[in-house]
Structures are given as C-alpha cells and as structure tokens.
Amino acid sequence: MAGYLIRRLTTAILVVFGIILVTFLMLHIIAPSPAITVLGPKAQPAAIKAWNHANGFDKPWWDQFATYLGHLFQGNLGYSYHLNQSVSALLTEKAPLSGLLTIASLVLSILVALPLGIYQGVKRNSFGDITATSLAMIFYSMPTFLVALVLVQVFALSLKWVNPNVPQDQTLSGALAGWPDLIMPIVALTLTAVASYSRYQRSAALDVLAQDYIKVARAKGLSERLVYSRHLVRNASLPMITLIGLSLPLLIAGNLLVEYTFNINGLGLLFVNSLQGYDYNVLMAYTLITAVLTVVGNLIADICLTLSDPRIKLV
Amino acid sequence: MALLEVNNLSTHIAISSGSVQAVDGVSFHLEAGETLGLVGESGCGKSMTGLSLMRLLPPGGQLVGGSSVKLSGRELVDLPESEMRKIRGNEIAMVFQDPMSSLDPTKTIGYQVSEPVMLHRGASKAEALDRAAEVLGLVGLPKPKERLGDYPHQLSGGLRQRVMIAMALACEPKVLIADEPTTALDVTIQAQILTLLNDLKDRLGMAMILVTHDMGVVAGHADRINVMYAGRIVESTKTDELFSDMRHPYTQGLLASIPRLAQDNTQKLFTVPGLPPDLSNPPTGCRFAARCSYAQDDCRTEDPGLKGPKEHTFACFHPVDGPLDLTSSTTVADRSAPAAKEKRPLLEVTDLVKEFPVGGNLFGRNKAVVHAVSGVSLSLGYGETFGLVGESGCGKTTLGRMIVGLEKPNAGQVTLDGAQVGSLRGKALRRHRRDLQMMFQDPHASLDPRMRVGSILREPLQIQGIGTAQEQLSLVTDLLGEVGLPKSALERFPHEFSGGQRQRIGLARALTLHPKVIVADEPVSALDVSIRAQVLNLMKRLQASHDLSYVVISHDLAVVKYLADRIGVMYLGKMVEVGSGEDIYQRAAHPYTAGLLEAIPVPEPELEREKRGGGIKGELPSPVAPPSGCRFRTRCPLAQERCAEEEPAMRLFGDGHVAACHFPLQTPVSDTPVTVATPAGEAV
Numbered sequence: 001m002a003g004y005l006i007r008r009l010t011t012a013i014l015v016v017f018g019i020i021l022v023t024f025l026m027l028h029i030i031a032p033s034p035a036i037t038v039l040g041p042k043a044q045p046a047a048i049k050a051w052n053h054a055n056g057f058d059k060p061w062w063d064q065f066a067t068y069l070g071h072l073f074q075g076n077l078g079y080s081y082h083l084n085q086s087v088s089a090l091l092t093e094k095a096p097l098s099g100l101l102t103i104a105s106l107v108l109s110i111l112v113a114l115p116l117g118i119y120q121g122v123k124r125n126s127f128g129d130i131t132a133t134s135l136a137m138i139f140y141s142m143p144t145f146l147v148a149l150v151l152v153q154v155f156a157l158s159l160k161w162v163n164p165n166v167p168q169d170q171t172l173s174g175a176l177a178g179w180p181d182l183i184m185p186i187v188a189l190t191l192t193a194v195a196s197y198s199r200y201q202r203s204a205a206l207d208v209l210a211q212d213y214i215k216v217a218r219a220k221g222l223s224e225r226l227v228y229s230r231h232l233v234r235n236a237s238l239p240m241i242t243l244i245g246l247s248l249p250l251l252i253a254g255n256l257l258v259e260y261t262f263n264i265n266g267l268g269l270l271f272v273n274s275l276q277g278y279d280y281n282v283l284m285a286y287t288l289i290t291a292v293l294t295v296v297g298n299l300i301a302d303i304c305l306t307l308s309d310p311r312i313k314l315v
Numbered sequence: 316m317a318l319l320e321v322n323n324l325s326t327h328i329a330i331s332s333g334s335v336q337a338v339d340g341v342s343f344h345l346e347a348g349e350t351l352g353l354v355g356e357s358g359c360g361k362s363m364t365g366l367s368l369m370r371l372l373p374p375g376g377q378l379v380g381g382s383s384v385k386l387s388g389r390e391l392v393d394l395p396e397s398e399m400r401k402i403r404g405n406e407i408a409m410v411f412q413d414p415m416s417s418l419d420p421t422k423t424i425g426y427q428v429s430e431p432v433m434l435h436r437g438a439s440k441a442e443a444l445d446r447a448a449e450v451l452g453l454v455g456l457p458k459p460k461e462r463l464g465d466y467p468h469q470l471s472g473g474l475r476q477r478v479m480i481a482m483a484l485a486c487e488p489k490v491l492i493a494d495e496p497t498t499a500l501d502v503t504i505q506a507q508i509l510t511l512l513n514d515l516k517d518r519l520g521m522a523m524i525l526v527t528h529d530m531g532v533v534a535g536h537a538d539r540i541n542v543m544y545a546g547r548i549v550e551s552t553k554t555d556e557l558f559s560d561m562r563h564p565y566t567q568g569l570l571a572s573i574p575r576l577a578q579d580n581t582q583k584l585f586t587v588p589g590l591p592p593d594l595s596n597p598p599t600g601c602r603f604a605a606r607c608s609y610a611q612d613d614c615r616t617e618d619p620g621l622k623g624p625k626e627h628t629f630a631c632f633h634p635v636d637g638p639l640d641l642t643s644s645t646t647v648a649d650r651s652a653p654a655a656k657e658k659r660p661l662l663e664v665t666d667l668v669k670e671f672p673v674g675g676n677l678f679g680r681n682k683a684v685v686h687a688v689s690g691v692s693l694s695l696g697y698g699e700t701f702g703l704v705g706e707s708g709c710g711k712t713t714l715g716r717m718i719v720g721l722e723k724p725n726a727g728q729v730t731l732d733g734a735q736v737g738s739l740r741g742k743a744l745r746r747h748r749r750d751l752q753m754m755f756q757d758p759h760a761s762l763d764p765r766m767r768v769g770s771i772l773r774e775p776l777q778i779q780g781i782g783t784a785q786e787q788l789s790l791v792t793d794l795l796g797e798v799g800l801p802k803s804a805l806e807r808f809p810h811e812f813s814g815g816q817r818q819r820i821g822l823a824r825a826l827t828l829h830p831k832v833i834v835a836d837e838p839v840s841a842l843d844v845s846i847r848a849q850v851l852n853l854m855k856r857l858q859a860s861h862d863l864s865y866v867v868i869s870h871d872l873a874v875v876k877y878l879a880d881r882i883g884v885m886y887l888g889k890m891v892e893v894g895s896g897e898d899i900y901q902r903a904a905h906p907y908t909a910g911l912l913e914a915i916p917v918p919e920p921e922l923e924r925e926k927r928g929g930g931i932k933g934e935l936p937s938p939v940a941p942p943s944g945c946r947f948r949t950r951c952p953l954a955q956e957r958c959a960e961e962e963p964a965m966r967l968f969g970d971g972h973v974a975a976c977h978f979p980l981q982t983p984v985s986d987t988p989v990t991v992a993t994p995a996g997e998a999v
Contacts, residue, residue, distance in 0.1 A: 212417040218371055219411075220404035220431045220482070223397075230430075231419050238421075310466040311420055 078281030117201020245301025425463025531916030535923025702879030
C-alpha cells in the first residue's frame with residue numbers, strides 16, 4: 001500500500017506538472033502579455049515594451065515558466081493584474097464559500113442518490129422508479145443555471161420562502177449566518193448531481209440483482225430486506241466510488257454556473273471574470289486546483305475501493 | 316409417505332407477449348436418502364421445477380392453482396412467505412450451477428456459510444462460525460478454520476463449489492436440490508464434486524434432486540430419473556431401466572445422439588431433428604410429436620399423459636422398446652483416408668511458446684508470467700482432423716489462437732503449406748488468413764448482433780476483396796444451403812436463430828474463404844445434446860466436401876474422438892500424449908490421459924457406479940509457477956522423485972502414438988525421444 005501510494009503520488013505530480021505546462025503555453029499563445037490589461041487599451045507600444053521588460057514578459061517562455069514554477073514551489077501563486085491582489089489572497093477570500101457549496105451538495109447528493117438508486121433497482125419499473133427516472137432525466141438534461149433560475153422563480157419570487165440574493169459576506173461564518181439563503185444554490189447543485197448518480201446507482205443495483213449470489217441469498221431463506229442490506233447495497237455501491245471520485249472537479253465546474261446565477265462571489269465567478277480579462281495567474285491557479293482535485297479525487301476513490309472491495313489490492 | 320411429494324406442479328412466467336408455461340403439470344415423489352435425477356435439454360423446465368419447489372420464481376413467475384408441493388406432508392404452496400423462508404436453506408437447500416458468480420465477492424466464506432446457521436438456528440456469530448468450519452471441513456476444504464476469513468476470489472472454481480455445497484448443507488436440510496452442480500467445472504473436478512455430493516447425501520441421510528443436462532452425470536449418481544421435455548415429465552423410472560429399457564422416443568433419441576467414446580467415428584451420429592417447441596404457445600397433444608419419428612395423428616391432437624405402472628411411467632401413445640440399435644441406423648460417411656492424398660503435412664507447429672505477463676505496472680515490476688503454452692509441437696495432414704483436449708487452463712485455446720495467427724507466439728513457428736506464418740506481414744498476412752479460419756464456442760457472442768446474416772457471411776469476402784457483389788451473394792447463398800439454412804436467413808439477424816443455427820452460421824462464415832484449416836474452439840459445447848449431434852454431423856460432411864482440415868479444441872473427449880483422426884492431450888501448457896482416437900481411448904500411455912478418461916461421466920449406469928472415488932485428485936497447479944520436471948506430477952498417482960527432477964521426453968508407443976511420461980502405463984516401442992508427432996499413416 002505504501003509503495004502504491006508513493007508511485008501514485010509521483011504520477012500525480014507528473015500529471016499536474018504537465019497540466020500546468022500545457023495551460024501556461026496555451027495562455028502565452030493567446031495573449032503573450034498582460035500589459036494591455038494593466039496599462040489600458042490606449043497604451044503606447046513603447047510603454048508596453050517597457051512594462052513587459054520590467055515584469056519579465058519579454059523573456060523566452062521557458063524562462064517565464066521556470067520563474068512561475070519557482071514561485072509556485074514557494075506557495076506564491078502570483079499576482080492578479082486585473083484585480084490588483086495576490087492570487088493567494090483572492091483564493092483564501094473566495095474558496096471557503098465555494099468549498100462549502102461543493103462539499104454540502106456532494107454530501108447531500110450522495111445521501112439522496114445512493115438510496116434512491118438502490119430503491120429504483122429493487123422496485124424496477126414501479127411507479128416510484130418511473131417517476132424518479134423521469135425527474136432524473138429532466139434535471140440531467142436541464143442546464144444547471146436553468147434549474148437555478150426555476151428555483152429562484154418558484155421559491156424566492158413566487159413563494160417568497162427565501163431571498164433571491166445570497167449573502168455577499170465572503171467569510172464562512174458570515175455566510176453560515178445567513179444559511180437559509182444558501183439552500184437554493186446547494187439544491188440546484190445537488191439536483192443535477194443526484195440525477196446522474198441515481199441513474200448509475202440504479203443500473204449498478206440491477207446488475208447486482210441479476211447476480212447468482214442474490215438468488216443464493218434468497219435460497220438461504222433471507223428476507224428480501226436482509227438480501228438487500230447484506231448482499232446488494234455494498235456490491236452495488238462499489239462502482240459509485242470511482243464515479244464520485246471522478247466527478248469532484250466537475251462539481252467545481254458546476255459551481256461556476258450556479259455562482260454566476262445566484263451572484264455568489266466565489267471561485268466560479270472569479271474564474272469567469274479572469275477568463276474575460278486574460279487574468280493569467282488566476283486562470284493558472286484555477287486550472288491547478290481542478291487538476292489537483294482530479295488527481296486527488298481519483299486517488300481517494302482508489303483507496304476507498306480497496307478498503308471496500310476485497311478483490312482489489314493496491315500493489 | 317414420501318419425504319417430498321409434488322403434484323401437478325405448474326409454473327407460468329408472464330412475459331410482455333403472453334405467458335410461458337415453463338413447468339406444466341409435473342408430479343413426482345422423493346423418498347428420504349434417495350437421489351432423483353431431473354434431466355432434459357435447456358429450456359425444458361428442469362431448473363424452473365427446482366426453483367418452483369423453493370418458490371424462488373423469477374419476476375413474473377407464479378405457481379398455477381392446483382399445484383401442490385408437500386414436504387413431510389406439509390403443503391408448501393400456500394404457506395405465507397415468512398414461513399416459506401424458514402423452509403429455504405433449512406429444510407430444502409439448493410446448490411447452483413456457477414460457483415464463480417454464486418458467492419458474494421465482498422463477504423468472507425466463513426460469513427456466507429454461517430449466515431443460514433445464524434438465521435435458522437438462532438446461533439451466535441461464534442457458534443455459527445464453528446459450524447461453518449465444521450461443514451467446510453466436511454466438504455473437503457483443507458484447513459477450514461484458517462480459511463474462514465478467505466474471500467471467494469481467493470479460491471478456485473472447484474473449492475468455491477465446495478463452499479456453495481457447505482452453505483447449502485450448513486443447516487442439514489432434508490432435501491438438497493443440486494441444479495447443474497458440476498456443469499461449470501472441469502471433468503476431473505466434476506468427478507470429485509459428484510462423489511462428494513453422493514457421500515454427503517448418504518452420511519446426512521438427505522434426499523437429493525440432481526438437475527442436469529448430462530446423461531452421464533445421472534447415470535452414475537441417480538437412483539431414479541425423470542426425463543423432462545418442454546415443461547413436462549415424459550418418462551420416469553429407475554436409472555438402470557431408463558438406460559436399458561426406455562419407452563419414450565425422446566429418451567431414446569437423447570441417449571442415441573450422445574457421442575460415445577467407443578463410437579465408430581466413420582458413422583454418422585443419430586440426431587433428433589428440429590427444435591423444442593416455444594413454450595409460450597405450446598402445441599396441442601404430445602409436445603414431442605413434431606420431432607418424433609413414431610408420431611401419428613393421435614399424438615398431435617391428444618395429450619398422452621404420464622401412464623404406465625408406478626415404477627415406470629411414460630407419456631407416449633406409441634412407446635419404443637429399449638435403446639436404438641445404433642449400428643443399423645447409421646450410414647458410413649464418404650470420407651477418404653487422410654494420408655492417401657499428400658504425404659507432407661499441411662500445417663506444422665513447432666515448439667510454440669506463449670507467455671502472458673501478469674501483474675506488472677508502470678515501473679515494470681512484478682514480472683510474473685502465465686506459462687500458457689510451453690513448447691508444443693503438432694502437425695496436421697491434408698484432410699485430417701487433429702483434436703486437442705485438456706482441462707480449462709491447459710493452454711488449448713491459446714494454442715488454437717496462435718495457429719490462426721490471432722495471437723503471436725513468444726517462440727516457435729507455425730508453418731502452413733511450407734510458409735512460415737510468423738514471418739508474414741501486412742498484405743501477405745491478410746492473404747494468408749484466407750487459409751486459416753476459426754469457429755468459436757459461444758454462438759451468441761461470436762456473431763455481431765447488429766449485422767444481418769448476409770453481411771456477416773459476406774464480410775470476409777469484402778475484406779479480402781474477392782468477387783463482385785453478385786458473386787459474393789451467390790457464394791454465400793450456396794454456403795447457407797450447405798449448412799442447412801434457408802436463403803431467407805440472409806436478411807435476418809443472429810438473435811432470430813437458435814444456438815445450433817447460429818453455430819451453423821459460424822461454420823458457414825469460416826467456410827466463405829475456402830480455408831485449408833479451420834480451428835474449431837469448443838464448437839458444440841454450448842449446444843444441447845440433440846443439436847450437438849446435428850452440428851457434429853454437419854462438420855464431418857463439410858470436411859469431406861470442402862477438403863478441410865480441422866483442429867478441434869474441446870474439453871469433451873467424446874466429441875474430439877468422434878471428429879478427430881488424431882488427438883493431442885494437453886496439460887498445463889504441455890502436450891503430454893498424442894495418438895489416434897483408439898490409442899488414446901484404449902491404450903492411453905500417460906496417467907493424465909487415463910485419469911481424464913476415468914473422470915468423464917458416461918451414460919451407462921453400471922460403468923459409472925463402478926468408478927466411484929476414482930479419477931484425478933486435486934486441482935490444476937498455477938500456470939504462473941508450474942511444477943518442475945513433469946508438470947502433472949503433483950496430481951499423478953505414479954509420480955516418483957525422478958518426475959520432479961527431469962522433464963519427460965516424448966517417446967514412441969506405436970505408429971503415431973507418443974507420450975511424455977517417465978512411468979507410462981504402456982511399454983514404449985523405443986526409448987529414443989521423438990520430436991514432432993507426425994500425421995497418421997506416415998512412416999515414422
């Protein structure tokens with residue numbers, strides 16, 4: 001296991017390095033320098049040249065890349081020329097709220113989707129299964145922002161149960177103080193995730209139910225309830241572990257739309273704005289986060305799978 | 316009063332287009348300590364009968380009113396579900412076919428065996444585990460106490476089936492239903508498991524219902540047999556009487572169509588024509604009438620019903636008297652002697668080696684390899700058939716795939732008609748593939764479900780760029796006729812055909828390019844007995860008319876002996892014996908061949924009963940680390956020290972008969988090692 005972890009972490013570092021390199025190159029091809037952002041659209045070529053020189057943007061790209069990597073190793077994610085703030089400060093400011101949204105919706109969607117999928121598999125083609133399938137199809141095919149807009153219209157504007165605007169307080173404690181306003185964005189994120197997870201969980205449950213060992217369990221005299229709790233749930237949840245691990249970074253991407261819709265000043269919004277303004281270091285940091293999440297999500301999924309499936313050994 | 320009394324048991328399964336009468340009015344009884352065989356082909360309702368007794372029906376299935384199942388006088392059919400659960404696994408237990416999928420992969424075997432004990436006897440976890448260890452010991456799992464924490468994937472197929480049996484026996488049931496308990500196992504393991512079931516039945520005083528398609532299995536292990544056809548029992552009597560004095564034409568045909576080891580393979584196999592009826596719309600009258608050569612008008616209108624004296628009942632208006640006289644009803648196939656045409660061999664395989672790496676990772680560690688084929692040589696003459704037999708994992712399929720070039724050997728050569736297959740590349744290789752074709756085991760998986768039969772058959776011609784569309788079409792139509800399918804089949808999809816018909820399509824596909832050699836990998840093992848005989852006859856007929864040579868791979872020695880001129884026996888990647896069918900069957904020199912022959916259940920009750928307890932012990936060693944010297948020595952009754960130290964060389968035992976053994980059962984002709992086995996008829 002230890003050897004496996006070391007090898008996996010080594011590959012993980014290589015993967016993350018590769019992603020940083022590719023993103024860095026692409027950004028440099030699209031916009032070689034942030035000078036215009038800083039100096040304004042009417043800046044003179046001479047001024048741009050001078051600024052580039054002063055900030056090292058006239059050096060060859062590998063030089064610039066080396067500098068960036070060097071800073072990265074010291075924990076310095078660079079400076080946002082757009083927002084005139086260090087990226088680290090921006091992230092510390094915005095990450096807690098986005099993280100809260102992501103984790104809350106992830107936990108919630110697992111809690112809903114796994115039992116729901118198992119139920120659907122067991123009660124295949126029943127009224128409940130068909131209803132759940134139809135709803136899942138609707139939420140799966142609907143863009144997240146549309147789900148969000150519908151939620152706003154129904155629960156905030158028509159029923160007036162919650163505020164259409166979420167708290168603008170960036171700190172975790174501030175946001176939690178106004179927690180009822182966070183319900184809608186979390187629900188919007190959860191609905192989409194539940195829609196896809198429950199479909200997978202349903203088909204995984206159907207696969208397991210078709211296995212001979214379920215028939216064997218019944219032939220032992222176990223009640224249906226015991227057959228499900230002892231022999232179905234664990235086996236049917238195994239494929240979900242990998243799926244959920246892989247979807248960690250997707251949740252961040254889903255955040256983007258929801259944050260935009262609910263006007264939450266989180267990572268998603270930061271990313272959209274930086275994309276529009278060629279905000280180098282913020283974009284780099286965002287890609288880095290996604291890459292790390294992908295790798296970490298995968299690793300966690302593999303470890304969880306080893307712990308729950310005796311057939312898999314990490315060597 | 317009988318222990319189990321079944322009366323008028325009928326099970327219908329609702330499907331979207333109606334209902335399938337899977338079991339229809341089945342009645343029988345079972346005494347304590349007795350073994351009742353339930354035999355029939357797939358779809359005849361034998362498994363469904365077993366499941367119906369347990370009331371474990373598939374979705375949509377239900378017992379029809381009037382059905383009665385009495386266990387020690389207690390009616391089970393109308394018991395509430397909660398009471399029925401106390402019967403399952405406690406008084407009636409069941410062993411299923413596939414040991415690979417019948418155990419929960421995430422639970423330890425100790426837990427799985429102790430589960431029914433906790434459930435039915437209210438035992439504590441520790442008590443139940445003790446009991447589990449006890450039963451696991453009873454079924455012959457070595458060191459059961461230490462292995463309680465093992466997971467199913469850590470055990471071989473044979474051991475898993477032992478665990479399954481332990482699970483069923485944990486609560487000492489009165490009735491054990493064994494549903495094809497050995498079908499998924501190799502013959503040597505099958506013999507061990509059947510002996511085990513029989514011993515346990517006697518020791519525990521249970522009654523057993525043995526559900527199987529294999530007449531050989533029931534011949535040796537059942538006291539009485541019910542033959543089922545299309546959801547009904549057609550004949551029921553004592554085992555000996557059924558085999559020697561059957562009355563129903565179906566029983567007669569079923570037994571006659573099984574290829575025997577002693578069979579003269581120049582004669583056609585007896586076949587039962589046609590297919591079993593569709594049970595969602597069964598015919599009126601006798602359900603076998605459409606396939607029966609004795610059928611008359613009354614058979615088609617009136618149901619004969621199970622009649623006759625209590626000890627021998629049968630459902631037939633025009634019963635037969637005993638088995639068919641096979642010698643008079645068969646005709647000699649016109650097949651020229653293979654060696655007469657060409658002296659030189661068509662195909663030569665020399666010292667072929669194939670190793671698959673296992674484990675391994677990004678950094679290239681764990682360099683363990685599976686030694687699938689370790690230096691095998693054989694040769695095949697023009698028009699000859701070479702049979703390859705051996706247990707699963709012996710490398711016979713890998714060898715077949717290397718011969719047709721689907722797998723690249725690590726060492727050694729395949730030479731076809733003088734050309735080395737291994738050195739061919741690109742166009743030459745593609746051209747060469749015309750001469751070597753393959754026929755696969757699974758008729759369901761080997762045809763693309765989304766292609767029409769016409770496209771499937773024409774595809775090889777298109778790839779090779781042979782002929783115009785018109786010519787291709789006429790060739791394909793001719794081929795379909797040859798394999799006995801109508802022209803209309805061209806426009807249909809594979810799922811519209813039965814297993815036997817699909818295997819005919821597979822054969823036609825292999826024939827489209829006029830190959831010289833067809834490698835047939837288990838060509839009939841997925842088929843029912845009556846269909847199997849039809850396909851075997853077809854293969855023989857086409858061999859004569861197309862000048863084909865076959866390499867037939869099978870675990871079934873009788874099938875191989877019927878088709879092949881010469882047979883090679885493989886064990887763990889090595890060829891251990893090569894000889895003619897008669898050499899192998901009557902004069903086996905290698906102890907493994909003899910053990911294999913011993914383990915095969917034959918449909919002759921007296922012979923089978925004598926064999927109890929014989930056969931090869933133990934299981935196949937891992938091909939990752941094969942035993943030193945002779946690979947069979949770990950299971951060989953004759954093994955001595957020399958076997959571990961020195962690998963035996965092939966020695967000659969007669970014309971074309973070679974075997975690799977230090978202590979053979981026959982005296983070798985000479986002690987000089989021979990290298991390649993030569994085709995029959997050629998001077999050695």
